[in-house]
Amino acid sequence: MGALFRGSLGRLLAWSAPVVVLLLLVPLAGNPYQTQLLTYGLIFAIAALGFNLLLGYTGLLSFGHSAYFGLGAYSAAFMVRYLGVGNMELYLLGGVLMTALVSAAFGYICVRHTKIFFAILALALSQVLWTLAYKFFWVTGGTDGIRVPFSKMTLLAGLLDFAGSGGYQKFVFAYYYYVLFLFCLCTLLMWVIVHSPFGKALQAIRDNETRAQFLGVRVRQYRWLAFLISGTFTGLAGTLWVPLNGLVTPDILYWPFSGELVFMTVLGGFRNFTGPIIGAIAFNYLKAYAVATTQYWQFLLGFVLVVLVMAMPLGIVGALARLKAKLRPKPEAEKAEEAAQ
Amino acid sequence: MTLLQTVKLRKHFGDTKAVDDVDFVVTKGEFLSLVGSNGAGKTTLVNLISAFLRPDSGQILFDGADITHASVAERLRAGIARSFQLVNVFDDMTAFDNISLSIFSREGKTLHITALAERDEEVQREADDILQQFGLKAKRDVAVRGLAQGERKLLDVAIAYALRPRLLFLDEPTSGVSTRNKSQIMDIISSVVRAGNVTAVVIEHDMDVVFKYSDRIVAMHEGAVIGDGTPDEIRRNEAVRANLLGGSLPG
Numbered sequence: 001m002g003a004l005f006r007g008s009l010g011r012l013l014a015w016s017a018p019v020v021v022l023l024l025l026v027p028l029a030g031n032p033y034q035t036q037l038l039t040y041g042l043i044f045a046i047a048a049l050g051f052n053l054l055l056g057y058t059g060l061l062s063f064g065h066s067a068y069f070g071l072g073a074y075s076a077a078f079m080v081r082y083l084g085v086g087n088m089e090l091y092l093l094g095g096v097l098m099t100a101l102v103s104a105a106f107g108y109i110c111v112r113h114t115k116i117f118f119a120i121l122a123l124a125l126s127q128v129l130w131t132l133a134y135k136f137f138w139v140t141g142g143t144d145g146i147r148v149p150f151s152k153m154t155l156l157a158g159l160l161d162f163a164g165s166g167g168y169q170k171f172v173f174a175y176y177y178y179v180l181f182l183f184c185l186c187t188l189l190m191w192v193i194v195h196s197p198f199g200k201a202l203q204a205i206r207d208n209e210t211r212a213q214f215l216g217v218r219v220r221q222y223r224w225l226a227f228l229i230s231g232t233f234t235g236l237a238g239t240l241w242v243p244l245n246g247l248v249t250p251d252i253l254y255w256p257f258s259g260e261l262v263f264m265t266v267l268g269g270f271r272n273f274t275g276p277i278i279g280a281i282a283f284n285y286l287k288a289y290a291v292a293t294t295q296y297w298q299f300l301l302g303f304v305l306v307v308l309v310m311a312m313p314l315g316i317v318g319a320l321a322r323l324k325a326k327l328r329p330k331p332e333a334e335k336a337e338e339a340a341q
Numbered sequence: 342m343t344l345l346q347t348v349k350l351r352k353h354f355g356d357t358k359a360v361d362d363v364d365f366v367v368t369k370g371e372f373l374s375l376v377g378s379n380g381a382g383k384t385t386l387v388n389l390i391s392a393f394l395r396p397d398s399g400q401i402l403f404d405g406a407d408i409t410h411a412s413v414a415e416r417l418r419a420g421i422a423r424s425f426q427l428v429n430v431f432d433d434m435t436a437f438d439n440i441s442l443s444i445f446s447r448e449g450k451t452l453h454i455t456a457l458a459e460r461d462e463e464v465q466r467e468a469d470d471i472l473q474q475f476g477l478k479a480k481r482d483v484a485v486r487g488l489a490q491g492e493r494k495l496l497d498v499a500i501a502y503a504l505r506p507r508l509l510f511l512d513e514p515t516s517g518v519s520t521r522n523k524s525q526i527m528d529i530i531s532s533v534v535r536a537g538n539v540t541a542v543v544i545e546h547d548m549d550v551v552f553k554y555s556d557r558i559v560a561m562h563e564g565a566v567i568g569d570g571t572p573d574e575i576r577r578n579e580a581v582r583a584n585l586l587g588g589s590l591p592g
Contacts, residue, residue: 007459197445197461198454200434204442207431214391214429215504216417216446225454271433 012191023180032172036244037288039176041281042183043240048264048276049190050233055262056270057194058226059206060114063258064122067106067129068099068231070253072238074133075099077146077248086152088178091239099235100228102129107227111220114209123255130253145249148242150175179240186233187277193229194273202226234261260287263301267308269315278316344369344508344540345390345421350399352385359385361564362399367508367542372531374551375544376585377561383544384426386561387510391423392416403508420507424500424514426544428493432486436477436496439485441468443503468503474533475499491522498530502539509534511543515550523547527554548585552576560585 027035047069054060075098076091085091106125110118133140140146150171154161155178162171193199204212205219213219242248251257260283268279286304290297312319345367352360360382367373375383388394390401392413401409403419411419431439444464445451459465472478475495480488485496498514514530515523531554534541545551551558551572558575560568568574568581575581 007457009457192455192457195457195459196454197442197450197456197458198452200438200442200445200458201451203434203438204431207433208429211425211429211431211500213413214393214417214423215443215500216414217451218414222451225452 008195009191012188016187020180020184024177027173027176032169035176036172037284038281039172039179039244040241041284042179043237043244044261044264044280044284045277046183046186046240047234047237047261048268048280049186050230050237051261052265052270052276053190053193053202053226053230053233055265056272056276057199057206058202058223060111060223060227061119061262062110062122062227062230063119063255063262064106064110064124064126065231065234065261066253066255066257067122067126068103068234069238069241069257069261070126070129070133070248070250071095071099071102072235072240073242073245073248073252074140074146074238075235076239076242077148080148080152081141081146086154087158088153088155088243089157091153091243092236095235095239096232099238100232103228103231103235104224107224107231111223111227123258126253126258127255130250130255133250133253140250143249145247147247149246150243153243175244179244182236182240186236190233191273198222198225263305265315266305267315269318271314272317272321275315275317282316342369343367344404346402347386347390348400348402350386350389350401351397352389352394353397358382358564360389360396363561363564363566365559365566367540368557369540370538371540371556372535372554373540373542374555374558375542375561376546376548376551376558378585380563381561382564383561384512385564387423387512387542387544391421391510393423417504417506420505421510422501422504422506422508423510424497424512426512426516428490428497430485430493430496430500433484435482436472436485436488436492437468437481439496439500440471440503441465443500444468447504471499471503474529474536475502476529491518491526494518495526495529502533502537505537506539508540508542511541513544513546515545515547523550 026038047065051062051065054062072095075095079085079091079094106122109125110121113121134142151163151167155174160174162168201212201217201222204215204217205222209219238252264280264283265276266279267283268277269275287297287301290300294300308315314322343366347363347365349362349364350360351362363386365386375386377383385394389396392411396409399409400407403421406419408416408419431442441458441464444467445458448464469478469481472481475498477492477496477499480492485493488496494514498511501509511530515526518526527550555572558568558570558572559566560575560578560581562584567584568578570578
C-alpha cells in the first residue's frame with residue numbers, strides 16, 4: 001500500500017482526496033438539479049480527459065470527437081431499442097466496444113496526417129456519422145432520436161432500479177455516485193497512461209516528431225493508439241450521458257459538440273492534466289447558466305472564449321499555476337542573481 | 342576493424358551532386374571527424390547512413406551486413422544513432438525525461454501503458470548517470486526549453502548516447518556556442534564516448550576542435566572525399582589545404 005503513495009501518483013491521490021470527499025457530499029445538500037448538473041460536468045470531464053490525450057499530450061487537434069461521444073450514446077440507445085437491454089453495465093460494455101472499434105478505424109485513417117489535415121479529416125469522418133444518424137431515420141429515429149428512459153434501466157447488474165414514484169430523485173442520487181466512481185477510475189487510469197513510458201513517448205511525438213522517430217518511437221502507431229484510447233474515453237462518456245439526458249438525437253454527433261469539447265479543454269488548459277477536468281465542469285455550469293440567462297447564450301460563450309484566449313492562453317489551471325509560481329517566494333540564490341543583473 | 346562502410350554511395354538533388362559515389366569507412370572504436378565547407382555533402386552523407394534520406398545508388402554496410410534499405414528503426418537496433426545539426430530535443434519535457442525516453446525506447450518499453458515511468462528505478466539510475474556524465478545533473482528537472490544553448494547541445498548528444506549505440510553520428514555538436522563552451526562540450530563528448538567504447542563520427546567546422554579531438558579526419562568537397570587520414574596527414578594534404586584550410590595551418 002505504501003508503494004502506491006510514492007511519487008506523482010501519491011501526490012495525485014493526496015491532493016485529490018479532499019476534492020473527492022467534497023464531491024461525495026454534493027448530493028447530500030439535497031438539490032437534485034445541482035447534483036444533475038455536476039453529473040453532466042463529470043461526464044464531460046471524462047470526455048475532455050480523453051480528448052486531451054490527443055490535443056495536450058500528442059499534439060493532435062481533433063474536431064471530430066463528437067463522433068465517439070455520439071457513438072457511445074447511440075450504442076446504449078440501440079441496445080434499448082433493438083435488444084431491450086436495461087442494464088447500465090451492458091450499455092457501458094457495448095458503448096466502449098463500439099467506440100473502440102470505430103476509433104480504431106477512423107484513427108487509422110486520421111493519423112496518417114497531422115495539423116489542419118488531421119483536424120479536417122477527423123471532422124469529416126464525424127460528419128459522416130452525423131449524416132447516417134440523420135438520414136437513416138428508420139434505424140436511428142432521425143431528428144426525433146431514441147429515448148433511453150432511466151425508469152427502465154438498472155445499475156450495478158440489477159441491484160438498483162428506478163421504476164415507480166420518486167424514481168427520478170433516486171436515479172439522480174444514485175447515478176451521481178455511479179458517474180463519480182467511473183470519473184475517479186478514468187482520471188486515475190489517464191494519469192497512469194500519461195505518466196507511463198507510452199505517455200512520455202506521446203509527449204515526445206508532440207514536441208519533436210523527427211527526433212522521436214530517431215529514438216525508435218513508431219510515430220504513426222503510437223498516434224493511432226492515442227487516438228483509440230482518446231475515442232474510447234469519449235465514447236464511455238457518451239454512454240454515461242445518455243440515460244441522464246434521456247434521449248439521443250443526431251445533434252450530439254454534429255460538429256458543434258466537437259467544438260464544445262475543444263472549448264472545455266482550452267478553457268481549463270490543455271497543457272496540464274487537470275485543465276480539461278476543470279474546463280469541462282466550468283463549461284457545463286457556464287453553458288447552463290448562460291442558456292438560462294439569455295437567449296444570446298452562444299454570443300456569451302463566444303465572448304468568454306475570445307477573452308480566455310487573449311487573457312489566459314494557458315486556461316484556468318494554467319493561469320492559476322502561473323499565479324502560484326509568481327507568488328512563491330524566490331530562493332535566495334535567484335534573488336542574488338537578479339540583483340547582480 | 343571496419344564497422345561501417347559505404348560503397349559508391351550517391352545522392353544527387355537535381356544537378357547538385359550532394360554525395361557522389363562516396364566510399365567511406367569507419368573503423369571500430371575511433372573518433373572520426375567529417376569536415377568540409379558548407380554544401381560539401383557531410384550532413385547528406387550522415388542522413389543517408391542514418392536513413393533520414395534514401396540513396397540514389399550505392400551500398401551501406403554495417404558490421405558486414407547490408408543496411409542500405411533498412412528503416413530508421415532497424416538501423417537503431419543495429420546500433421546506429423545520431424544527433425542533429427539544429428538542436429533536436431523535446432522542449433516541453435525535462436532533461437531527465439528526454440534521457441529516460443531514450444532508455445525506455447532502447448529497452449523496448451515505450452509501449453508500456455499501465456506502468457508509471459518514474460517507478461522504473463533501473464531507468465532512473467541510468468538516466469541520472471548519463472546526465473551526470475554530460476554535466477547536466479543540476480538541470481535534471483528543468484524543462485529543456487529553459488536550458489542554455491550549450492546545455493541543449495549536450496543534451497542532444499546525450500539523448501543519442503542513451504540509446505547505447507555502437508556508432509554515433511554527431512552533426513555539429515558545438516555549432517552556435519562560444520569558443521570556450523566549444524572546448525567544454527567537446528571535452529565532455531570525447532571523454533564520454535571514449536569511456537563508453539562508442540565509435541563516433543563528428544561533423545565539425547572548427548578545425549582547431551577537429552585537430553585536437555580526432556583520431557582520423559575525412560574531408561569532403563562538392564560531394565566527394567578529398568582527404569582521409571590522421572590529423573597530421575590531413576594538415577599536409579594539399580587538396581584539403583587548398584579547399585578547406587585556405588592554405589593556413591591551425592595549431
